[in-house]
Amino acid sequence: MNYNLNFETENKAKKRSTFASLKSLVVHLVEEKKMLWTAFSAMLITALLTLAGPIIIGHTIDTYIRAKQFDGVLLFSGILLIMYIVAVGAGYLQTKLMGTVGQHILFALRNAVFNKLQELPYDFFNQNKAGDLISRINNDTENINQFFSQSLMQFMRSILIMIGAGIFLLSIHLPLGAATLSPAIIIWIFTHFVSPWVKKRNAESLKSTGNLSSEVQESLSNFKVIVAFDRRDYFRKRFAEVNRYNYSTSVKAGVANNLFMPVYTFLSNMGQLIVLAFGIYLITQGSFTIGLLISFIAYVTSFYNPLRQLASLWANFQLALAAWDRIRKILTLENNMPVVADRESVTSSSLLAFKDVSFSYPNGTEVLHRISFELERGKTYAFVGPTGGGKTTTASLIARIYDPSKGTILLNGCDIQSYPHEERVKKIGFILQEPFLFSGTVRDNILYGNEAYREYSNKKLAQVFRDTGLEKLLERFDRGLDTKVDDTGDGISLGQKQLIAFMRIVLRQPDLLILDEATANIDTITEKLLDKILQKLPASTTKVIIAHRLNTIANADEIFFVNSGKVTRAGSLEDAVNMLMRGKMAS
Numbered sequence: 001m002n003y004n005l006n007f008e009t010e011n012k013a014k015k016r017s018t019f020a021s022l023k024s025l026v027v028h029l030v031e032e033k034k035m036l037w038t039a040f041s042a043m044l045i046t047a048l049l050t051l052a053g054p055i056i057i058g059h060t061i062d063t064y065i066r067a068k069q070f071d072g073v074l075l076f077s078g079i080l081l082i083m084y085i086v087a088v089g090a091g092y093l094q095t096k097l098m099g100t101v102g103q104h105i106l107f108a109l110r111n112a113v114f115n116k117l118q119e120l121p122y123d124f125f126n127q128n129k130a131g132d133l134i135s136r137i138n139n140d141t142e143n144i145n146q147f148f149s150q151s152l153m154q155f156m157r158s159i160l161i162m163i164g165a166g167i168f169l170l171s172i173h174l175p176l177g178a179a180t181l182s183p184a185i186i187i188w189i190f191t192h193f194v195s196p197w198v199k200k201r202n203a204e205s206l207k208s209t210g211n212l213s214s215e216v217q218e219s220l221s222n223f224k225v226i227v228a229f230d231r232r233d234y235f236r237k238r239f240a241e242v243n244r245y246n247y248s249t250s251v252k253a254g255v256a257n258n259l260f261m262p263v264y265t266f267l268s269n270m271g272q273l274i275v276l277a278f279g280i281y282l283i284t285q286g287s288f289t290i291g292l293l294i295s296f297i298a299y300v301t302s303f304y305n306p307l308r309q310l311a312s313l314w315a316n317f318q319l320a321l322a323a324w325d326r327i328r329k330i331l332t333l334e335n336n337m338p339v340v341a342d343r344e345s346v347t348s349s350s351l352l353a354f355k356d357v358s359f360s361y362p363n364g365t366e367v368l369h370r371i372s373f374e375l376e377r378g379k380t381y382a383f384v385g386p387t388g389g390g391k392t393t394t395a396s397l398i399a400r401i402y403d404p405s406k407g408t409i410l411l412n413g414c415d416i417q418s419y420p421h422e423e424r425v426k427k428i429g430f431i432l433q434e435p436f437l438f439s440g441t442v443r444d445n446i447l448y449g450n451e452a453y454r455e456y457s458n459k460k461l462a463q464v465f466r467d468t469g470l471e472k473l474l475e476r477f478d479r480g481l482d483t484k485v486d487d488t489g490d491g492i493s494l495g496q497k498q499l500i501a502f503m504r505i506v507l508r509q510p511d512l513l514i515l516d517e518a519t520a521n522i523d524t525i526t527e528k529l530l531d532k533i534l535q536k537l538p539a540s541t542t543k544v545i546i547a548h549r550l551n552t553i554a555n556a557d558e559i560f561f562v563n564s565g566k567v568t569r570a571g572s573l574e575d576a577v578n579m580l581m582r583g584k585m586a587s
């Protein structure tokens with residue numbers, strides 16, 4: 001399955017309309033309904049008060065100022081003052097609520113994206129760069145927050161005031177109103193045609209920010225190799241290139257976003273000009289009053305000012321939608337490794353069986369071809385073979401990191417795909433070639449995902465370590481269980497990392513234990529100790545050992561030779577060595 005998040009954009013396959021993007025975003029606002037309605041009501045109050053202002057001023061001029069009745073002027077000035085104070089209060093409430101809504105959405109979206117990432121299969125992380133994912137979780141969600149906390153209500157307020165002012169303009173004087181509003185039609189046509197282009201520019205800019213983040217992440221996580229091979233200049237150039245691209249896409253997005261403003265300003269000035277010319281003409285004809293003209297000019301301002309604001313708000317809106325499209329792509333991904341239903345209990349003599357299994361990596365050629373073999377309970381199996389022969393791939397299929405392209409894998413006689421993840425992970429333990437550690441202590445890392453011992457005190461745990469024979473391994477760490485570990489694993493050696501991974505898996509006591517080159521960096525004496533610990537595991541535990549060092553597999557009950565995507569029984573250790581030598585000579 002294609003999990004590449006940038007694939008759709010690159011192929012220009014599916015273009016989503018603004019409306020479709022918006023609709024899918026609105027679904028996520030249900031929880032904020034109450035606050036949104038309150039903020040909307042506050043916004044409505046400010047909009048109505050803003051709209052009422054000009055008509056009151058026009059009325060005061062025509063009724064009281066022309067008749068020199070200053071009591072009336074004072075009364076309406078007081079009313080206007082109260083209206084302005086209420087508008088400030090409502091505006092404050094609206095801003096405060098929308099700031100909270102924005103933060104809630106930011107919080108919920110970040111959680112949703114992160115939780116979704118936890119559900120996605122290994123393949124997804126093969127196909128997407130960590131930096132790009134980080135940018136989606138951090139930057140894109142922040143763009144949406146900015147839109148909600150700063151732009152949405154302003155956006156709605158602008159539209160409401162425009163509609164209200166438009167109605168007033170048309171009802172005060174229909175021909176003058178229609179003439180004044182005519183430039184708005186040009187604005188609408190312009191916006192309609194330019195918006196998709198602006199959204200595309202924003203999407204490109206966000207994508208290049210993701211690439212920039214990937215580049216930083218790649219060079220920072222590999223800085224040791226970069227320094228060791230003196231590739232700093234090369235990475236400097238690479239970074240400069242990605243940074244330049246980001247700069248140019250951001251400039252283009254900025255230009256696109258700012259295009260609305262001058263056009264809107266010009267057309268709104270046209271509106272004002274029409275009022276002045278046409279309005280003064282009407283006054284000279286005696287069919288319009290000065291008070292009405294002042295109200296009219298105020299409504300024209302009320303109509304075109306929000307329109308100008310809409311220019312920048314519309315740009316924020318497009319940016320938020322482009323960001324939302326990037327987030328939505330993660331949220332709508334489906335795990336292509338579901339648990340299949342209807343598992344029937346079948347009694348089987350073998351713990352695990354491959355039946356005619358073939359496998360290809362995404363976008364790759366087939367690397368395993370019609371493999372069949374069985375692993376019995378309690379036995380130790382060794383998988384040997386030349387580099388690139390398919391050992392790790394076979395082990396990954398056993399641990400269901402991937403599903404076969406063809407054929408079936410049976411665990412206890414049932415399709416491995418029918419086991420819930422937790423149950424499968426309990427049954428099959430897997431130590432990777434490069435163990436991954438989390439920041440914390442050795443204890444945290446050993447008990448990672450271990451429900452049984454998580455709450456044990458160090459004293460109680462020490463007894464478990466004595467029973468399982470792991471205590472000697474802890475001596476390899478300065479402060480035992482309390483030794484600090486950071487996620488880069490820089491403070492400890494590669495061999496120590498492998499020991500942590502080993503202890504982690506032995507404590508879980510799985511039915512099937514896969515060690516993929518798990519002792520490659522461990523000295524021979526410690527390796528013998530590990531062997532003893534493995535012997536202490538329950539007699540029913542099946543072990544699969546993948547190793548290049550042949551002494552590691554001396555105790556195996558059976559040896560499989562893995563080469564060119566085929567798995568064959570090698571017979572004795574001597575036969576395996578011969579096969580390996582022949583394989584090497586042939587290659």
Ligand SMILES: Nc1ncnc2c1ncn2[C@@H]1O[C@H](COP(=O)(O)OP(=O)(O)OP(=O)(O)O)[C@@H](O)[C@H]1O
Pocket residue numbers: 126361362364367385386387388389390391392393394562
């Ligand atoms: N993530 C991947 N995407 C595409 N191809 C891959 C991937 N991982 C491995 N391969 C390819 O699959 C084939 C088998 O690789 P695999 O890692 O299973 O070999 P191996 O026998 O474990 O090698 P080694 O002894 O070096 O660990 C190789 O040709 C390799 O290039």
